[in-house]
Amino acid sequence: MSVRPSWWFAAAAVVAALVLAFLFLPALVVIPVSFTDRSYLSFPAESWSWQHYRQLVDSPVWRGSLLQSVAVSAVSTLAATLLGAAAAIGAWRLGARLGALVRLLALLPLIVPTIVGALAYYRLYIDLGLLDTFTGVVIAHVVAAMPFVFVSVGSALANFDPRLEQAARSMGARPWQVLWRITLPGVRSGLVSGAIFAFIVSWDELVVLLFVTTRNVYLLPRAMWDGINENVDPTIAAVATLMIVITFIRLCAERLLAHHRQKQELS
Structure with missing residues (x-):
């Protein structure tokens, strides 16, 4: 087997660094912009300011959208975790054919384009009276997030010994x-990982919100979208930074859980 020259690895590292910079630098630019001391999007001119973070708390619109986002994401995460875990355990216990059918149905939201699903929700919610309602948004978020729980719990079940269940049943x-x-x-680790991904999916969802909400249910992604279109306010950068931090923390937690799961499997 031939050994690749050292320059090849150096070139690959440079390309990987450029790709990562292309992906992450636009998001990282938002962070210093959120601390600007001006009333428009710009880098801090004279000093760093927390005024736009205070605006996020003081403004009834931003504060209300933040609280609604937390409530919707929490309820959606709980429901998606319960349904996704139940579907994964059911597919694991069923036979090959029925289990494959359950997997297909559970993963269907990942296959259908988001815009197609949003149009379907809009038409269905007109008939059901669920447009611009908390329940309608939660249903859409649960459907979008449940496949991630299904995959996460299914991966954990692949390493689970079914003889443990048999032993428990034999003991009554x-x-x-x-x-x-x-x-x-x-x-447990699969459940927690799936719940983390479900929260992220619900927290960041925008396309469906544009179709099924107006003003009664007004979440952070929709507020950011309207703010960009109507009035470019640096508060948007503060919100974006907050969302980046929350997503980063949850992804780090998921990696720690995955590392812990690998250590348990090796022990």
């Missing part, structure tokens, strides 16, 4: 006891 444990005491603790 009821089905719900087996699920609660054996199965769920065995896939």
Whole structure:
């Protein structure tokens, strides 16, 4: 087997660095802009200021959209985690054919383009009276986030020993006891990872919001979109920075959980 020359690895490292810079630098530029002391989007001129973060808290519009986003994301994460975990466990326990059908249905939201799904929600919600409602937004977010929980829990189940359930049943444990005491603790890391991804999906969703909400349900992504189109306010940069930080923290938590899961598998 031939050994690649050192210049090849150096060139690959340079290309990888350029790609990463292309992906991340535009997002990182938002951070210093959020601390500008001007009333328009610009880098800090004379000093760094927290005024636009204070505006995020003081403004009823931004504060309300932030609180609504937290509420919708929390409810959507809980529902998506429960449904995604149930679907993953069901597919794991079913036969090959039925299990494959459940997997296909659970992953369907990832296959359908977001814009197509948004149009479908809009038409359906007109008939059901769910346009611009908390329930309608949560349903859409749950459908979008559930596949990530399904995949995460399914990956954890792939390393789960089914003989543990058999041993529990042989000792007289009821089905719900087996699920609660054996199965769920065995896939805890998959549940947490899936919940993290579900929260991120719900927190960042915009396309569906543009179709199914107006003013009654006014989440942060929609507020940012309207702010860019109507009035370019540096508060948008502050919100964007906040969303970047939250997403980064949750991704770091997911990586720590994945590392912990790998250590458990090796031990």
